[in-house]
Amino acid sequence: MSSIYCSSYLTSENITLSFHPHPLRRKDAHVTPYYCMGCKEKGLGNCYQCEDAENCEYHLHQICCDLSEGGYSSKIFTFLKSKKCDFVFQKEAVGDGYRGCDACGKEVKGWFYKCNICKKPHYLHPCCAHLPIKLQERKKEEIVLYLKAKTSSKCQRCKTENVASGVRGWFYVSNCRKHCYHVGCVMDMAMESFNKDNDDDDDNDEGDDHPYLMEETTTDPGRKSFSCQSGAIRKRRPKVGMTKFLTEATKLVIGLILSAIFGIPINDAGVAFYHLF
Numbered sequence: 193m194s195s196i197y198c199s200s201y202l203t204s205e206n207i208t209l210s211f212h213p214h215p216l217r218r219k220d221a222h223v224t225p226y227y228c229m230g231c232k233e234k235g236l237g238n239c240y241q242c243e244d245a246e247n248c249e250y251h252l253h254q255i256c257c258d259l260s261e262g263g264y265s266s267k268i269f270t271f272l273k274s275k276k277c278d279f280v281f282q283k284e285a286v287g288d289g290y291r292g293c294d295a296c297g298k299e300v301k302g303w304f305y306k307c308n309i310c311k312k313p314h315y316l317h318p319c320c321a322h323l324p325i326k327l328q329e330r331k332k333e334e335i336v337l338y339l340k341a342k343t344s345s346k347c348q349r350c351k352t353e354n355v356a357s358g359v360r361g362w363f364y365v366s367n368c369r370k371h372c373y374h375v376g377c378v379m380d381m382a383m384e385s386f387n388k389d390n391d392d393d394d395d396n397d398e399g400d401d402h403p404y405l406m407e408e409t410t411t412d413p414g415r416k417s418f419s420c421q422s423g424a425i426r427k428r429r430p431k432v433g434m435t436k437f438l439t440e441a442t443k444l445v446i447g448l449i450l451s452a453i454f455g456i457p458i459n460d461a462g463v464a465f466y467h468l469f
Contacts, residue, residue: 207240209260212250216240216257225386230256230283231318232302236464237455254455256303256318267305267321272341279305279316294341295320296376297356319453320362323375327364327448329458335441336367337448345369349377364449371445378449385465 205218219241228235230252240257242250258264259281267279283303285291291300294314305321307314327337340363346353347363348371355361355376365372446468450461 206243207257207261209257211260212242214248214250215243216250216252217243218254226251228253228256228302230260230303231300233317233319235319235454236460253319255322259303259318264322267316269341271325271339276309277307277314278309279314279321280308281305281318291315292356292359293317293320294359295323295362296379297354297359297361297374298376298379319455320375323362324452327452329444329448335371335444335448337364337371337445338367339363339375340365343372345372347372347374347377349373349381364445364452366445371442373445373449375449375453378446379453381446381468382450382453382465385468 206215207218208215217240219239226235226239226241227233227249228239229250233253235251235253238254240252240254242248252260255264260283265281269277269279281303282305285304291304291313292298293300293304293316295316298317300315300317303318305316305318323339325339327339329335342360343363343365345363345365347355353360355374361374361376363372363374364378447458447461450456450465450468451458454461454464456464
């Protein structure tokens, strides 16, 4: 997943974990995508990378690395309809059934949070569990976004209340009520931007490997999930005319949510997802 996941429990530049044979080095990956081996999701923010990077592609989200060392083991969300939910971090799942994230609606394939109170299982990706409750650009104080599990507004991306079949998902809703987006829908926008970037590279650099390839891997047709191959995002200028389809306020809102999801500064979000702006 994100930002979000920037606040950290670990601060060491180099660490050793019991479940990986090589030391890990902290890396600032704002414009370099990676695949987290903990939660099995994509990442763009700070991470820990195997010291033997030439021979080992092992990466962990900053937050997943924190969790593996005992940080943030339990989460309670006051904005949920039921305030009794207590999400506890787990590395191993019991059974092989499908698990969907309550926040983004996508499949949970690796480490996760699970509510240990509700009879009906509820799951969250580690990064989704650490989405900030409030988002605000310091220079644009008139727009404030709040994370909600239920709202009277419909997502401006999918035009519905549910992010997936039978899953409402979490939203970011502005204080003015003019902007409302599912967390999962903004993730889909990011993936489409990456894939568009790959299409352009294929057209312009025929024969070159894709710098960053996202593939849909869900086992449930009602929900989407993505895995990735690591590589680098190429910085480039937006094409002329791309920005006319979005208002400045909408671009700010989407940029804030992207920065939260991937744990990167909002300016870097504009570079990484230039197709959206």
